[in-house]
Amino acid sequence: MITPTRTARTDEPASALLGTLAAQGASGALSTEAGIVYLAAGHVVHVESALTPDIGDLLTHSGALAPDGWWEAIDEAGRECRVGRRLVDSGHLAAGALELCHLGALFDAAYFVLAYDGPALRFRPGAAHWLGAVRPVPVDSVLRESRRRRELLHRIWPEPTVDLAPLARVPGTDPADLPARRGRTLAQVDGVRTAAQIATALASRTFHTLVELRRLAAAGLIAPKVPGPAPVNAPAPANVPASASAPATALAPAPVSAEPGPAPRPTAPDEPDTALLRRLLHALEAL
Incomplete structure (x- = not known):
């Protein structure tokens, strides 16, 4: 050997x-x-x-x-x-x-x-x-x-940034009649949390969470949050995890x-x- x-x-x-x-x-x-x-x-x-x-x-x-x-x-x-x-x-x-x-x-x-x-x-x-x-x-x-x-x-949704980026709800969409697990997952989408943070908040298997998030993305209910330019020398927002402001692929x-x-x-x-x-x-x- x-x-x-x-x-x-x-x-x-x-x-x-x-x-x-x-x-x-x-x-x-x-x-x-x-x-x-x-x-x-x-x-x-x-x-x-x-x-x-x-x-x-x-x-x-x-x-x-x-x-x-x-x-x-x-x-x-x-x-x-x-x-x-x-x-x-x-x-x-x-x-x-x-x-x-x-x-x-x-x-x-x-x-x-x-x-x-x-x-x-x-x-x-x-x-x-x-x-x-x-x-x-x-x-x-x-x-x-x-x-x-x-x-x-x-096959569910081909955009892999859903796995890593902070996720936000799409304004003006109707989330009615979602299955229970998908509804719980959507409730955790706040524009700050990533899929991993949502899975942790739910104490859920991560793959289950990814499946539900990709289904929500395919239904047009959520999307990766596009970060805006940060002001120079601005302090970090309170209570926001450092990973939330990192690039989606980092x-x-x-x-x-x-x-x-x-x-x-x-x-x-x-x-x-x-x-x-x-x-x-x-x-x-x-x-």
Whole structure:
């Protein structure tokens, strides 16, 4: 087996480097501008991105796990990178529930890492995520699922700036008779929040949020906000996240996790697409 070394930015897309690392059976963390892919023995064990909610948010807001159980597992097993194992062994969470939520979080983050596929920033051999391995996923499966999601979103609405730009409602439109999830999503569109911020506010799977936002855009109800020229030396508006004023295509380098995500937020839970995730889980078990 080839032992990978620390990798600086290259012209090779992250997706291609992932294939190389998979063939080498590598373990470590591949950083890109949109997120970090964690590998163990050439398989993807976790993906994180600042553009998707943390797995702790998804577990606690879905009602699958009490916040006290989440933080207890972090305190007891975070340094050993065994938080997931601790949640199951302590009885706080069923193994199947953890695997389904983990797959959802992994594929959501991988969508952004691969949809905006740029050069890899670096590879850190041996780096591990604090959650630990839950359900290793072959790199080919991650690439295939990310491609499927890009194609689906393109069919709904082909403009990708909806994924990243601050979104605003289109004046004079009638949002009556929207399905419940779409109505909740539209209610979060305020001219400041991006898709990632809307998903976080809803404690929702990011891909579900992107689907609803693209449907809203296709219906003419929302559009990316066009930023106006900022006055010279003007102070930043209060309570506006810094990412809201960034260009729609700019992605800040994702930091390596030092802490297991933010504290849970008291927002409405989202209904996960359990049928899709169960199909993925069954496909992985058949490999």
